[in-house]
Amino acid sequence: MNQEIKEALAAAGVNMEEALNRLMNNEMLLKRLLLKFKDDKNLAGLEQAVAEKSYEDAFHCAHTLKGVAGNLGMEKIMNADVVVVEKLRSENYEGLEADVANLKEAYTQVMDVIMRIE
């Protein structure tokens, strides 16, 4: 990963230092995991479940995403996701769609950078 990508990731709310630290400073592994994150279906799953009002599935997806994003230092995604998780947990669905949209925005920002990784 070149400097430009790293800076772009940081700008998208990824705490690079923390992520690398967690991975024993193994940059290759971080790259691999970021690329793997492209295939993560949890956000799509969350959106679909919310649209279908199957909130239990939605909760599961949001929760899994929280763990994965958290481990990779994607703080912005995680913070947006925590709002969704807590709403689903307390079964308070007011403004949920806006929160999911908010999460998706953070998610897209990160994903745009990941797409540029070679």
Add this chain to the structure above:
Amino acid sequence: MNRHKMLIVDDMESNRLILAEIFRSDYQILEASDSKTALQILEENYAETAAVLLDWHLSGEDGNKVLEIMKEKGWLDHIPVLVVTAEQSVETERICIGLGASDMIRKPFDREVVRKRVDNNISLYQHKNHMEEKVQEQNQLLRKQYTVLKLQAEKLKKSSRQMIDVVCNILEHHYPEFDENTQTVREISRIIGKKVQVHYPEYKLKDEDVEAIAELAALRDIGKLLISDHVLFKPAKLTKEENEYMKSHTSKGCEIMKMMKGIQTPEDYKKSMEICRYHHERYDGRGYPEGLKGDEIPISAQIVSVVDAYHALISERIYKRSFSKEEAYYMILGGDCGIFSPKIMECFRMSRKEIETIEVEEREETV
């Protein structure tokens, strides 16, 4: 036991990779994406696994199952399970610890904290496992030593019995009175002893007690070795004084047994003393040397005393002819040759057939 493997259970590969990265320099990492695979892996690697890192889903079902089965199989006693979860709630923590997880790791986690926490748990369990192995080793050692001790006790008993056989043989050879005495007396004592054991449990006789009484019965008159031959073999009625002197063979027998104390087991020694000293006591208290009454007379001596009386009747003595078994049986029952407890009499009555059968067999042997 070398536990050098670590199992990471998480359905998200990236989560497994992150944890694996932290520990792979110290452990061989095993990975499972679901509970079924995890349990399979544990089945094969149970003895080499140092720790399990277990992802905890919201539903908890998967992690639940892993913990429950590990507990069932006893693996939780030897392998620490650390639950890894993105859940912050105390409730989850309560459930996991309640199911036997040894610690919690929260996502996102700090590398150093994870490593330290896992290391701490592993060393705690290693210490525990080590102690358990030590205890097991010690137990095995103790068991082994116990077997050796038991064998030695058995050996001591056997050699002391052999010694007694030698003494009995000498008695048989030197004194006509003891002739063909040993085997018959032992057999009759064994038969009556077994009846007492079965019908009168209050005497608490065990198999080995009956056996010991039978073996040691042959020693009852060993004190006669210290009685002068002119009294012992006097072909006429003894004077009152001579009779008193003769009676001292009971306590003289004890003196001889005391000399053999070291070669007998404590139980055998106790019975030998009882038999030598008290086999002329009478149930009504008019026997000798102490005039003990009823069950003051040890059961060993009670048994041997009826055997002694019966055996004396069926043997030829310098002062009398031998009686037939039938005559002897009725003389004992009639109280002509001593007073015995009703219980002993009952056992004697029940033993009649068996006693008469051995004697037939023995006669056939000698022909």
